[in-house]
């Protein structure tokens with residue numbers, strides 16, 4: 001019987017004090033067991049969340065430390081374009097959405113070009 005149903009039943013009953021004492025003893029044992037179960041479940045949950053959090057942080061760190069991929073040059077098609085500057089989008093609404101202008105310079109043909117990128121995506 002669930003603990004609170006048991007307590008309700010005890011409140012409704014008009015038994016002798018010795019029965020009351022026995023029932024209180026049972027409730028005490030059941031409450032002790034249920035609290036122990038809850039504590040164990042809670043500890044498991046916290047451990048799972050901590051593990052999950054650590055994994056997410058590690059994944060983000062891997063992403064951040066990954067070398068910037070060289071872009072393919074729009075003119076000579078060689079993968080030798082390097083970012084020389086990143087500026088916010090000239091349209092303030094786009095800029096607020098995190099859209100930035102990446103300025104590239106090709107180390108092969110020396111031409112420059114720009115690309116719009118959302119800084120939240122790679």
Ligand SMILES: [Zn+2]
Pocket residue numbers: 073074075076077078106107108109110111
């Ligand atoms: Zn080029």
